[in-house]
Amino acid sequence: MRETSRTKRADKAGESTAEAALKTATESAPRRRQARGERRIAQLLAAAAGVFCRTGYAAASTNAIAREAGVSPGTLYQFFPNKEAIAVELGGQLLQRAHEAHGQAFLPENLDRPLPELLDAVLDPVIAFNCENPAFWALMHGSGVPGIAQEHDELHVGMLARVEEVLRACAIPTADTNPAELNHVAHMVLGIVKASLELILASEGEERAAYVTELKAVLFRYLDPMITTPPPRRPPR
Amino acid sequence: MRETSRTKRADKAGESTAEAALKTATESAPRRRQARGERRIAQLLAAAAGVFCRTGYAAASTNAIAREAGVSPGTLYQFFPNKEAIAVELGGQLLQRAHEAHGQAFLPENLDRPLPELLDAVLDPVIAFNCENPAFWALMHGSGVPGIAQEHDELHVGMLARVEEVLRACAIPTADTNPAELNHVAHMVLGIVKASLELILASEGEERAAYVTELKAVLFRYLDPMITTPPPRRPPR
Amino acid sequence: MRETSRTKRADKAGESTAEAALKTATESAPRRRQARGERRIAQLLAAAAGVFCRTGYAAASTNAIAREAGVSPGTLYQFFPNKEAIAVELGGQLLQRAHEAHGQAFLPENLDRPLPELLDAVLDPVIAFNCENPAFWALMHGSGVPGIAQEHDELHVGMLARVEEVLRACAIPTADTNPAELNHVAHMVLGIVKASLELILASEGEERAAYVTELKAVLFRYLDPMITTPPPRRPPR
Amino acid sequence: MRETSRTKRADKAGESTAEAALKTATESAPRRRQARGERRIAQLLAAAAGVFCRTGYAAASTNAIAREAGVSPGTLYQFFPNKEAIAVELGGQLLQRAHEAHGQAFLPENLDRPLPELLDAVLDPVIAFNCENPAFWALMHGSGVPGIAQEHDELHVGMLARVEEVLRACAIPTADTNPAELNHVAHMVLGIVKASLELILASEGEERAAYVTELKAVLFRYLDPMITTPPPRRPPR
DNA sequence: GATGAATGAGGATTCATTCAT
DNA sequence: TATGAATGAATCCTCATTCAT
Numbered sequence: 001m002r003e004t005s006r007t008k009r010a011d012k013a014g015e016s017t018a019e020a021a022l023k024t025a026t027e028s029a030p031r032r033r034q035a036r037g038e039r040r041i042a043q044l045l046a047a048a049a050g051v052f053c054r055t056g057y058a059a060a061s062t063n064a065i066a067r068e069a070g071v072s073p074g075t076l077y078q079f080f081p082n083k084e085a086i087a088v089e090l091g092g093q094l095l096q097r098a099h100e101a102h103g104q105a106f107l108p109e110n111l112d113r114p115l116p117e118l119l120d121a122v123l124d125p126v127i128a129f130n131c132e133n134p135a136f137w138a139l140m141h142g143s144g145v146p147g148i149a150q151e152h153d154e155l156h157v158g159m160l161a162r163v164e165e166v167l168r169a170c171a172i173p174t175a176d177t178n179p180a181e182l183n184h185v186a187h188m189v190l191g192i193v194k195a196s197l198e199l200i201l202a203s204e205g206e207e208r209a210a211y212v213t214e215l216k217a218v219l220f221r222y223l224d225p226m227i228t229t230p231p232p233r234r235p236p237r
Numbered sequence: 238m239r240e241t242s243r244t245k246r247a248d249k250a251g252e253s254t255a256e257a258a259l260k261t262a263t264e265s266a267p268r269r270r271q272a273r274g275e276r277r278i279a280q281l282l283a284a285a286a287g288v289f290c291r292t293g294y295a296a297a298s299t300n301a302i303a304r305e306a307g308v309s310p311g312t313l314y315q316f317f318p319n320k321e322a323i324a325v326e327l328g329g330q331l332l333q334r335a336h337e338a339h340g341q342a343f344l345p346e347n348l349d350r351p352l353p354e355l356l357d358a359v360l361d362p363v364i365a366f367n368c369e370n371p372a373f374w375a376l377m378h379g380s381g382v383p384g385i386a387q388e389h390d391e392l393h394v395g396m397l398a399r400v401e402e403v404l405r406a407c408a409i410p411t412a413d414t415n416p417a418e419l420n421h422v423a424h425m426v427l428g429i430v431k432a433s434l435e436l437i438l439a440s441e442g443e444e445r446a447a448y449v450t451e452l453k454a455v456l457f458r459y460l461d462p463m464i465t466t467p468p469p470r471r472p473p474r
Numbered sequence: 475m476r477e478t479s480r481t482k483r484a485d486k487a488g489e490s491t492a493e494a495a496l497k498t499a500t501e502s503a504p505r506r507r508q509a510r511g512e513r514r515i516a517q518l519l520a521a522a523a524g525v526f527c528r529t530g531y532a533a534a535s536t537n538a539i540a541r542e543a544g545v546s547p548g549t550l551y552q553f554f555p556n557k558e559a560i561a562v563e564l565g566g567q568l569l570q571r572a573h574e575a576h577g578q579a580f581l582p583e584n585l586d587r588p589l590p591e592l593l594d595a596v597l598d599p600v601i602a603f604n605c606e607n608p609a610f611w612a613l614m615h616g617s618g619v620p621g622i623a624q625e626h627d628e629l630h631v632g633m634l635a636r637v638e639e640v641l642r643a644c645a646i647p648t649a650d651t652n653p654a655e656l657n658h659v660a661h662m663v664l665g666i667v668k669a670s671l672e673l674i675l676a677s678e679g680e681e682r683a684a685y686v687t688e689l690k691a692v693l694f695r696y697l698d699p700m701i702t703t704p705p706p707r708r709p710p711r
Numbered sequence: 712m713r714e715t716s717r718t719k720r721a722d723k724a725g726e727s728t729a730e731a732a733l734k735t736a737t738e739s740a741p742r743r744r745q746a747r748g749e750r751r752i753a754q755l756l757a758a759a760a761g762v763f764c765r766t767g768y769a770a771a772s773t774n775a776i777a778r779e780a781g782v783s784p785g786t787l788y789q790f791f792p793n794k795e796a797i798a799v800e801l802g803g804q805l806l807q808r809a810h811e812a813h814g815q816a817f818l819p820e821n822l823d824r825p826l827p828e829l830l831d832a833v834l835d836p837v838i839a840f841n842c843e844n845p846a847f848w849a850l851m852h853g854s855g856v857p858g859i860a861q862e863h864d865e866l867h868v869g870m871l872a873r874v875e876e877v878l879r880a881c882a883i884p885t886a887d888t889n890p891a892e893l894n895h896v897a898h899m900v901l902g903i904v905k906a907s908l909e910l911i912l913a914s915e916g917e918e919r920a921a922y923v924t925e926l927k928a929v930l931f932r933y934l935d936p937m938i939t940t941p942p943p944r945r946p947p948r
Numbered sequence: 949g950a951t952g953a954a955t956g957a958g959g960a961t962t963c964a965t966t967c968a969t
Numbered sequence: 970t971a972t973g974a975a976t977g978a979a980t981c982c983t984c985a986t987t988c989a990t
Binding site for chain 4: 952953954955956957
């Protein structure tokens with residue numbers, strides 16, 4: 001009954017290249033208009049990020065977002081069919097960037113390193129990303145939006161998979177015999193990271209650094225005993 | 238101008254002594270009526286707990302709570318001056334029970350035990366309490382209600398203090414030199430417990446047990462190296 | 475659709491004397507009950523007077539009246555079918571007393587006195603009554619209750635008639651030729667009295683006395699030129 | 712936490728200069744839109760005036776006002792933050808016009824005229840204003856709104872001052888010796904005017920004219936004896 | 949595209965009134 | 970009778986969403 005779907009921008013994005021070619025002649029004006037549209041969207045999403053951060057998704061009113069973006073509510077609805085779509089789009093973008101950050105975190109070569117280095121390599125980008133995009137938490141945590149929940153779940157599942165992958169690569173003995181347990185460990189690791197992230201985001205300066213150190217200590221001590229590896233491990237995949 | 242306090246009962250203070258005398262003989266009826274009121278309150282709080290659990294405080298409508306309790310909206314307001322008061326009362330009751338559970342958890346004699354037993358002694362009641370009162374999380378986490386936030390903070394500070402106390406009792410070396418670091422460790426411990434609690438609450442049966450075990454493992458491995466007390470420890474699991 | 479009518483007490487009041495006679499044997503118990511009922515009604519009306527005085531009729535809640543009377547809302551409805559009935563009953567009682575006061579004010583022999591004495595004789599009881607029954611104004615003025623409005627109108631009409639009567643007795647020349655004008659004068663007199671009454675009620679002590687004097691001065695100077703009766707008059711104050 | 716002030720418009724402050732530039736060419740459209748808003752406000756205020764007049768402030772529901780204005784309740788709240796603000800705005804506008812009317816009434820040159828002319832000069836504009844703005848009474852009298860009460864008090868105090876000024880100018884002997892008494896006289900005059908105004912507003916045509924005449928007669932006869940200014944006066948009517 | 953007015957379904961809360969005890 | 974809980978319609982107000990310009 002209600003449109004849960006994407007934004008209207010997606011429709012334009014789906015234009016076939018053929019049509020795009022046809023328009024090259026008169027392209028300057030539309031392009032500018034399209035560019036302005038993009039700017040508006042970015043503007044709106046930035047505003048939404050700010051408002052969501054401050055008040056949470058539920059308490060954020062579309063009017064507040066429009067006002068923060070310096071446009072009228074009508075304009076907002078020119079680009080997003082409803083409030084949820086804003087969150088989904090914003091979540092998507094943040095997710096995209098999160099994936100990039102994580103891609104950088106879970107490099108294959110990291111798997112060969114000793115655990116402390118591995119933790120540095122994986123956690124630092126994740127922490128950095130979250131510090132730079134505080135709205136990410138606000139959205140992913142308890143927005144209650146189905147669309148977001150799905151995205152969040154996808155992200156979560158992805159991260160779980162990556163963590164499990166790392167754990168498997170580190171050759172935890174129980175992992176081979178009991179995949180369920182490995183899953184539990186991965187969940188715990190993720191949970192610990194999230195909990196610490198909250199402390200990290202809430203603090204700054206030296207305190208923040210201290211929490212980062214502490215997080216790594218927790219994970220190191222938790223995971224180190226699980227790791228069989230003396231030396232000989234072969235890169236996964 | 239607005240009553241923020243408990244219920245609206247006890248308005249009959251102005252009763253003439255004559256009438257009061259008339260009633261002493263037949264006091265059982267009023268008492269039964271009062272009992273009904275208490276039952277309603279319990280009913281309403283239970284309903285509120287359910288609704289808050291499902292939708293969170295902000296999205297919970299008083300009408301929904303009344304409906305869940307099987308009464309009319311007006312009845313709800315006979316016992317609570319406003320939505321917030323319901324949350325505060327419920328939070329207060331849960332807090333009370335939480336304090337009892339925690340009192341049982343942080344017994345002085347536990348401090349002398351080896352870490353694994355200490356963890357069992359402390360965590361088991363906390364976990365049990367949270368499993369039995371899932372609304373506790375829903376309320377304490379992000380209700381946005383000032384009264385609740387205060388209660389939560391008090392609880393949080395109290396728990397931090399207790400954790401620090403335990404840590405200090407276990408003679409963590411850094412604790413003496415650096416109280417700030419001890420505070421960070423306490424925060425981490427609490428964060429880890431909370432994160433795990435979420436996993437524990439979201440699962441059941443064997444999986445839940447597994448997460449409990451995992452939580453204890455995490456904390457043991459995190460804290461054990463900090464403990465000066467020399468010999469008698471045996472890795473858990 | 476709604477009972478606008480009298481109270482339930484009225485029903486009992488209407489008991490035929492025959493029935494009353496039948497009951498004389500067992501009268502002591504009922505009489506006490508009835509007496510208690512009367513007390514309750516008096517209690518409730520007193521409470522209503524207070525609340526109406528403080529907040530006005532519209533803003534007065536039945537619960538507040540019951541509370542002020544020290545009884546439960548249910549009890550209030552045992553004696554009055556609805557909020558309006560309370561106002562009507564209270565208005566009726568006050569009106570009764572007002573009529574008594576006015577009856578004392580408009581004595582036939584006063585008509586023969588010189589104007590200053592006449593004014594004293596008429597105004598003093600009216601003023602005294604209103605000072606002693608401040609609820610009278612609160613109710614009569616802008617209660618918006620149809621029943622009250624009617625009572626008020628009756629009172630008003632009655633007073634107008636009496637004032638006209640006095641004026642006519644004083645043989646104002648225009649009164650004979652133009653009854654409409656006489657009516658206007660009566661209205662003005664009443665209006666002036668009411669306006670002054672408000673000032674009188676709002677003040678106390680010497681100030682109140684000053685306003686009383688002023689009121690009489692206004693009326694004297696207004697009416698004196700209209701009076702045919704030639705001889706001996708001396709300006710007041 | 713809540714906006715008590717004017718309307719919610721003027722939120723577009725954050726507009727980028729780029730868009731602002733785009734619009735300068737087509738400014739007529741926004742202006743027309745704004746004009747529509749102004750019209751709506753006027754419409755709503757007119758509706759409010761009507762409803763307040765009929766039912767009084769307290770009993771007037773915002774939905775009723777919206778309905779009377781032919782708009783939805785939401786629209787009303789687009790322009791006024793709450794019910795009180797409507798009353799305050801309406802009161803303010805009426806007060807403004809009242810001040811203009813009164814400014815016209817209390818011209819300095821009037822003070823030199825004989826009393827009957829002075830009364831004409833002062834009363835006629837006041838009466839005219841009140842006849843044209845019947846909502847003025849409804850609002851100023853017993854709205855119970857703090858904002859209004861303040862406005863009303865200011866008006867009242869202002870009028871008292873003006874009346875006292877006039878009285879002093881007319882060189883009432885007692886005024887010099889006893890300022891308190893002068894104040895009482897001013898209060899009486901105002902009270903008489905108000906009472907008469909009620910009669911005037913409630914009637915029409917010849918009757919209304921008659922009451923106007925009567926009011927002036929009352930005031931003339933009340934004040935004339937107080938005036939020192941020697942001879943030239945002629946009884947009115 | 950942009951604007952801001954318009955909409956109306958809800959949500960919190962009150963209160964006159966009724967009812968079981 | 971007295972009690973106080975129960976009712977539900979009505980009130981003020983909000984906000985996601987739509988529409989005319």
